[in-house]
Each structure stands twice: as structure tokens, then as C-alpha cells.
Amino acid sequence: MQHPDITIYLQIDKKSRISAGDLLPEARIIMNNTSVYWSIYSKVQATLNSHRVILDREQNFEYLAFISGQDYPIMTAVEILLSVADYRGKELIGHVILDQNGWYKARAENNYFRYIEWLKVKGNKSPNVLTVKDFPSIIASGMHFARKFDIQTDEKILDMIDECLESRKG
Numbered sequence: 136m137q138h139p140d141i142t143i144y145l146q147i148d149k150k151s152r153i154s155a156g157d158l159l160p161e162a163r164i165i166m167n168n169t170s171v172y173w174s175i176y177s178k179v180q181a182t183l184n185s186h187r188v189i190l191d192r193e194q195n196f197e198y199l200a201f202i203s204g205q206d207y208p209i210m211t212a213v214e215i216l217l218s219v220a221d222y223r224g225k226e227l228i229g230h231v232i233l234d235q236n237g238w239y240k241a242r243a244e245n246n247y248f249r250y251i252e253w254l255k256v257k258g259n260k261s262p263n264v265l266t267v268k269d270f271p272s273i274i275a276s277g278m279h280f281a282r283k284f285d286i287q288t289d290e291k292i293l294d295m296i297d298e299c300l301e302s303r304k305g
Contacts (some may be wrong), residue, residue: 138212146185205283248279
């Protein structure tokens with residue numbers, strides 16, 4: 136995801152054992168004082184805390200895209216930038232367009248830009264873990280990111296995506 140028009144911020148969960156030295160050197164780190172748990176308010180609080188840090192540090196951007204540690208880019212940085220340019224002037228669900236004062240704009244486009252396969256079990260709210268069998272659908276989706284990956288289940292899928300993206304960089 137390296138590109139001069141993309142700034143990467145990483146919000147580190149309070150309970151995480153990850154240190155800044157383990158991460159991309161160009162990434163800007165947000166050390167969060169919130170322990171984040173799935174499906175409760177702490178996730179919202181951590182997101183709001185991250186918004187505040189980013190808005191305090193950056194003033195010259197239009198889009199914020201929040202992804203989790205189980206999301207993965209399935210487009211190159213250039214492809215993502217070209218894609219979101221088509222939505223200039225709209226707020227995207229999952230991507231946020233800000234006005235000059237940092238306020239959310241009123242116009243919205245319902246597009247989360249995530250490829251997700253949901254479990255077909257009634258009442259289950261978790262997405263499937265994507266594997267090599269999902270590769271053709273992932274790449275053909277036209278989405279920016281895919282979710283959910285787990286290297287304990289299938290590490291090869293991430294290598295396949297990386298190879299595909301590298302070949303598209305030209």
C-alpha cells in the first residue's frame with residue numbers, strides 16, 4: 136500500500152503485544168488507551184480516538200479508510216486511488232469524505248469496498264475465513280479490500296493476492 140498519496144495510520148489496541156518496531160517503518164502509529172473487543176462500544180471508542188489523532192495530525196486529505204487486522208488489500212494503491220476518485224463529493228460507508236473543516240459531508244454512497252463471504256449458518260454474524268478456493272472471486276470482486284483472513288487457516292491466499300497485485304503494478 137505504499138504510495139505518496141496514501142498515509143497509513145495503525146491504531147494499536149491497548150492489549151496488543153505488537154510494538155512499533157514490528158510494523159512498517161512508514162506507518163504512523165496510534166497507541167490506543169482502549170482495549171478493543173468485537174461488537175461492543177470499545178471498538179467505536181477506539182475508532183473515535185483514532186479519528187481525533189488523525190484529524191489533529193493531518194489536514195490535507197479527503198478519505199479515511201478503516202480496516203482491521205483481518206482485512207487485506209486486493210487492489211493496488213493506484214487502483215484504489217483511481218476508484219475512489221469516481222466518488223469525489225460523496226461520503227462512502229466505510230470510507231469517509233471530510234469537508235475543509237473536518238466535518239462529515241451529508242451525501243452518502245452505500246459502498247463499503249469490502250469483499251466478504253458470510254457464513255451460511257442462521258444467526259451467525261461472522262464472515263467466512265477466506266482461503267485459496269476463494270481467490271478467483273476475491274480478485275474478480277472489484278473491491279478494495281477483502282475480509283476475513285487468518286494465516287493459521289490459510290497463509291497461501293495472501294501470497295497469491297500479493298503476486299496478483301505485483302503483476303498488476305506493471
